[in-house]
Amino acid sequence: MEIQKSNIDPGMDEPSKLAAQHQLSDDALLFEELKETLLHEDREALRELQNILNQPEKLSQKMSPVLEKRLEDFKEAFPNDYRAILEKIISEKLANSKEELLEAIYPIMGKLIKKYIALQFDLLRERMAMRNQNSIWYKTKTRIRAFFTGTKESDIILTDLMDVEIKNVFVIQKNSGLLIAAAINDAELHTDLVAGMMTAIKSFAEDAFDRKGAELEVITYDNYQLLLENYYSYYFVVALTGTISSHQDALIHEKMNNFAARHLNRKKVKDGQFSEAISKKLKDYFIDNPKV
Amino acid sequence: MISKKVILTGSFGVGKTSLFEQFLYSKFSQKYLTTIGVKVDKKVINVNGKELSLIIWDIAGEVKQDKVPNSYFLGTSAIIYVFDVTRKSTYEELDQDITHLKKMLPNGITAIVGNKIDLVDESFLQELKGNIPVPWDILTSAKTGENVEELFLNIGSQLLNQNT
Ligand SMILES: Nc1nc2c(ncn2[C@@H]2O[C@H](COP(=O)(O)OP(=O)(O)OP(=O)(O)O)[C@@H](O)[C@H]2O)c(=O)[nH]1
Ligand SMILES: [Mg+2]
Numbered sequence: 119m120e121i122q123k124s125n126i127d128p129g130m131d132e133p134s135k136l137a138a139q140h141q142l143s144d145d146a147l148l149f150e151e152l153k154e155t156l157l158h159e160d161r162e163a164l165r166e167l168q169n170i171l172n173q174p175e176k177l178s179q180k181m182s183p184v185l186e187k188r189l190e191d192f193k194e195a196f197p198n199d200y201r202a203i204l205e206k207i208i209s210e211k212l213a214n215s216k217e218e219l220l221e222a223i224y225p226i227m228g229k230l231i232k233k234y235i236a237l238q239f240d241l242l243r244e245r246m247a248m249r250n251q252n253s254i255w256y257k258t259k260t261r262i263r264a265f266f267t268g269t270k271e272s273d274i275i276l277t278d279l280m281d282v283e284i285k286n287v288f289v290i291q292k293n294s295g296l297l298i299a300a301a302i303n304d305a306e307l308h309t310d311l312v313a314g315m316m317t318a319i320k321s322f323a324e325d326a327f328d329r330k331g332a333e334l335e336v337i338t339y340d341n342y343q344l345l346l347e348n349y350y351s352y353y354f355v356v357a358l359t360g361t362i363s364s365h366q367d368a369l370i371h372e373k374m375n376n377f378a379a380r381h382l383n384r385k386k387v388k389d390g391q392f393s394e395a396i397s398k399k400l401k402d403y404f405i406d407n408p409k410v
Numbered sequence: 411m412i413s414k415k416v417i418l419t420g421s422f423g424v425g426k427t428s429l430f431e432q433f434l435y436s437k438f439s440q441k442y443l444t445t446i447g448v449k450v451d452k453k454v455i456n457v458n459g460k461e462l463s464l465i466i467w468d469i470a471g472e473v474k475q476d477k478v479p480n481s482y483f484l485g486t487s488a489i490i491y492v493f494d495v496t497r498k499s500t501y502e503e504l505d506q507d508i509t510h511l512k513k514m515l516p517n518g519i520t521a522i523v524g525n526k527i528d529l530v531d532e533s534f535l536q537e538l539k540g541n542i543p544v545p546w547d548i549l550t551s552a553k554t555g556e557n558v559e560e561l562f563l564n565i566g567s568q569l570l571n572q573n574t
Contacts, residue, residue, distance in 0.1 A: 294415040314451075317450075321482060
């Protein structure tokens with residue numbers, strides 16, 4: 119729709135307009151006189167003000183106290199304003215490096231949790247020692263071994279249960295299932311495929327049970343056990359044979375945490391490419407030094 | 411060497427596993443063994459002298475893509491969406507499926523593949539072209555091997571370009 123304009127009749131013809139104008143100028147003069155009388159004082163003040171404004175010394179004399187007051191206020195308020203800005207910068211920085219932080223925190227958190235588990239294990243160890251006191255044959259055997267080897271009896275009981283051997287270790291990028299590093303004993307193992315399949319199985323299991331935030335931690339088949347330790351953008355898999363005790367389980371997890379904290383970080387894992395260097399370290403740490 | 415995750419998805423029985431097997435092992439079977447869960451395999455391809463390792467996830471078919479577990483899409487660089495040119499039900503809601511895939515992988519590469527072209531003739535394909543909600547990128551036959559290599563090499567070269 120268009121807006122119509124200029125078709126409004128101004129309502130006066132030419133001669134009467136002129137007359138009005140004439141009248142107005144007379145009135146204006148009168149009005150001016152009236153203003154001068156009424157506003158005389160105000161006008162004086164205005165002139166004085168203009169005077170001050172035009173002379174710098176006079177101006178500064180007047181302004182200084184005001185500026186000083188303002189500066190005082192500013193000094194007082196400054197730390198608050200400053201802090202707010204600084205906090206904003208810091209929180210932005212943190213938000214941007216959130217992923218890096220999480221990556222660093224995961225192994226440490228894992229360690230703390232594992233420490234607790236280790237403590238629980240000590241209690242278990244004591245209980246086990248108690249239980250075995252009943253078996254005379256076992257008692258004698260371990261006594262003799264303890265005598266010759268100088269190991270604590272309870273430790274021997276433990277090691278008997280743990281003919282565990284670490285066979286293969288993988289570090290896998292979480293979402294893509296791309297292999298970051300691997301140390302393997304079984305030469306014919308297709309590491310890329312294991313990494314992909316592991317990830318698919320893991321995703322499937324986690325999705326199927328729809329447990330938000332829950333992550334698969336162990337897969338067992340035959341006498342093979344796969345221990346998983348999840349980090350922010352990658353996860354560890356240690357494949358081992360033998361029956362594992364909860365203590366040993368805790369130790370292997372601790373080993374993974376230590377390795378993660380020392381040798382893995384977001385930068386190394388981010389692009390999901392295979393690393394020979396990390397693989398070699400894995401081999402040193404898990405396969406060549408199987409002691410856990 | 412650069413590794414990339416590529417997933418094969420689409421409705422069931424469209425020939426995802428057959429394309430996968432044809433590309434990886436140059437073999438084809440008439441038998442239909444439906445995929446359960448996922449099968450992962452790898453093939454190293456050479457694109458203009460550069461090697462690229464494709465980690466291919468052959469996913470169990472789903473009638474609708476939003477039924478595919480979300481986690482399968484994570485960390486994926488390319489999606490190959492397969493439909494069966496002989497079965498209308500596998501492409502009639504192609505637009506919805508593609509919208510879903512684009513949402514899952516906003517910056518990734520997507521290829522729409524019409525498979526089993528050995529079963530139809532040229533005039534059939536002409537007609538199909540007019541009826542399909544979203545145009546296909548390539549037509550293949552996992553049986554004869556037609557365009558199978560091309561499909562994967564094309565994905566490979568797009569992935570390498572993306573990487574540089
Ligand atoms: N003629 C012909 N048959 C094909 C072709 N591709 C696959 N088939 C047949 O179609 C059937 C299904 O093939 P699959 O490769 O198992 O299909 P899929 O998409 O993997 O199916 P799901 O795993 O159940 O999702 C099999 O009987 C194949 O032999 C093709 O290009 N031509
Ligand atoms: Mg299949």
